Amino acid sequence: MFTYTIRRLMFAVPTLLVISFVIFALLDLAPNDPLGDLPLTIPPEVREQIRAAMGLDQPFLIRYLKWLQQFFVNEPLNILEQMTGWQFGDGNRMRVLSWATRSPVVDLIVQRMPQTLWVVGMAYVFGILLAIPVGVISAYRQYSIFDQVGTFVTMVGYSVPTFFTGVLLIVIFSSWLQWFPSIYDTNLVVNDWSSLIAQMRQMFLPVLVLSLYNASQITRFVRASMLDNLSQDYVRTARAKGVKEKAVLLVHVLRNSLIPVVTVIALGVPTIFSGAIITEQIFRVNGLGQLLITAVQGADIPLVQTLTFIFAVLIVLFNLIADVLYGILDPRIRYD
């Protein structure tokens, strides 16, 4: 298993390099322009100078190599300096700078991380916690009222887009009832009970929207996997041996059914970091998803490039984790 993991990690390096080049090339080919949003009163000569100041007048390959150096050498050195207090060289390295804000991209990402992890991560956890019991009961009592209702709700949750449920919840809970705020306050610091309650209130609607979506997806997997296992021979054997129904279900069937579900959950983790673009935009959570979409709209190429590359790293990494987990959980699977 260990050599397998090492081998996969070695393979990941060229894969990621190719990915970074492809992203850079695609962004370069895209017709977006970082000056597209500026007022037309700014004359063309001035625009040309702004472009030059951004380094856009340099050839494609030079810009790509510069980004590689900034991202793989300068940024890690910078983080190391901040963590250890050591000084490498004169400390005056060119960092990856966003074009819109003219500030280091990594700082922006660090600033956005907390709200995304709180809202999107929490919704993922809630989704899983809700999905497993619902999936188990739905499968055990197949075609019962509970299963029918559960199937209906998960189908609705899965197929109705978040931009609809989000706005619907705002209209009901913010405009009519005025129970929850429709705008997320990223400045809120939780340090006492009242601020904790405020934090929970502002998280409620976005977490609800995303949990519904996540739970719907995972419930379907749990149910299908449970149904597969319930008809297996080992279940009949267990029952024939007089094992209690509770133990059959929760010890034998559930454990085996969760193997594919764990893989699905692990593969879904990178999507937490890429944020929920639409939901973040609707509730103004202003996390990583909103950062990415404003960067895409404003053609802020260094920011888009860095963000999408980090997502690529996470996806490659969690694919590996899912594969390794599969090997650990299921003794039938061996990679060596």
Next chain:
Amino acid sequence: MKSLKILLAGTVAALALGGAAQARGTDGDLKILFWQAVSTLNPYLSGGTKEVYSSSMVIEPLARYDETGTLVPWLVSEIPTVANGGVASDMKSITWKIKPGVKWSDGSAFTADDVVFTWQYCTAPDGGCAQKAQYEGITKVEAVDPQTVKVSFAEPKYYPYGAFVGAQSPVIQKAQFKDCVGAKAPGCTSANFGPIGTGPFVVKEFKPNDVITFTANPNFRDAAKPAFASVTLKGGGDAASAARAVLETGEFDYGWNMQVEPEVLETMMKAGKGTLVTAFGTQVERINLNWTNPDPALGDKRSTVEGGKHPSLSDPAVRKALSMAIDRDIINEAGYGAAGKPTCNIVPAPDIYISTANDWCLKQDIAGANKLLDDAGWKKGGDGIRAKDGVKLSYLYQTSTNSVRQGTQALVKDWWQQIGVASELRNISASVFFGGDPASPDTFQKFYADVEMYTNNFDGTDPEKYLTEWLCNKIPAPANGWQGQNMPRYCNPAYDKIVAELSKTADLKQRAELAKKANDMLTAEGAHIPLIHRGQISATAVTLQGVKMNAWDSELWNVADWSRKK
């Protein structure tokens, strides 16, 4: 006993102050919503409207425009003119006298050196300063003494109020930015995110593209202002939900740029939490007509002067008929409401520049347009489309992606259909359309279409620079990297002459006459079809008072005077 006396005296003093005017910082937090989030607080590095507006609460120019478009002294004691000796009689220099006692928010004195430095900062090579145009034609800015700044021009400048006037060219502090000149400018993140200013508020925390927190400036020149102790400026989302947050849920006090269909806004206003404020500047939504041939068969010569004239739009009758067929009232009602009015001018304001020469266009005249085309020899074919000598009146009509614009396109297509003109509609993402990437075929500069629609305007109140955009030498072409502003490819030596005369005229009345003449010529000859004079529209909570909507400067120009209604 003694302490009681002091306490009493304090109360009396407080009462006296309260009676005279509001006191600083007594009205709590002001919540402003910009649905396009602010990226930086240094307008010299961004140039975007949202950055210019948000930074205007912190850094200020020497003079600015009030809500009527009149210049008012801001950090200076008076507006320099030839009469008061502030502007040299040869119009080659202007001298500003700084108000005594103006302080930066860190307590240091605001001096002429800071003004000189601001000019050096923006004109430094490799700095990529977005507001460089404000400093065009300036040869020298010098500090005569700590309170006096002299700006000298290379040529006589008949409208000398460009640099250091309006929210686009505020003064920044030399002490803070002295190591950030030229190529080093983007690296100074803390200065760009928290400029020290003379304005009513100080940046407390800036989260780029998210939220800004300001507190009242303890060193602001008016001791009783601002009324609010702090400002939270949140960003993100879309215009409709921003309107809801102010008008319907009342979570915010002020929402900038409510570009939402009028009927949607009306429903939201029924909640009674807020109202809309509008102001009209110089924005005009227009359809540009391509005077050159955009035929793809021409290859590199497409939409260039070398490629030849447009086969049908070169006929003045066609250009006029296209304008006559449009009902501007309906376009306004459907897409703009209170934020627009029909217009036939390209220079729609200020009042002295408004022309009525082309007001025939305000009334739709389908029959007249049909007759005009009949007389010009364009005959309807079997498909209802007019043609002459094998040239069909069939146009590609492009604009940026935006629901109001697509609505207008559909209306115009229908009216043109009624006069036998076919049109194919196309919309392009705004960042591509306005992006100006010379490699992209879809930019508004390349104009690979017959007609295109967008809005343009000019800064401040003087249209001279704006009118130069239609000069023959401003036509975009491969030779200049498609970087001209004369999108219609209009070229008329008589027009060039009028604009040249304008740049040599000092008298305001004569300037207005010449500007009107130029404006009339453009519409009458059909360089474009003006549609709507667009206003700016924002939302304010009913509990907020003192908002004076301003289209000539930053909307937040008088934020120091805003207060909570009690």
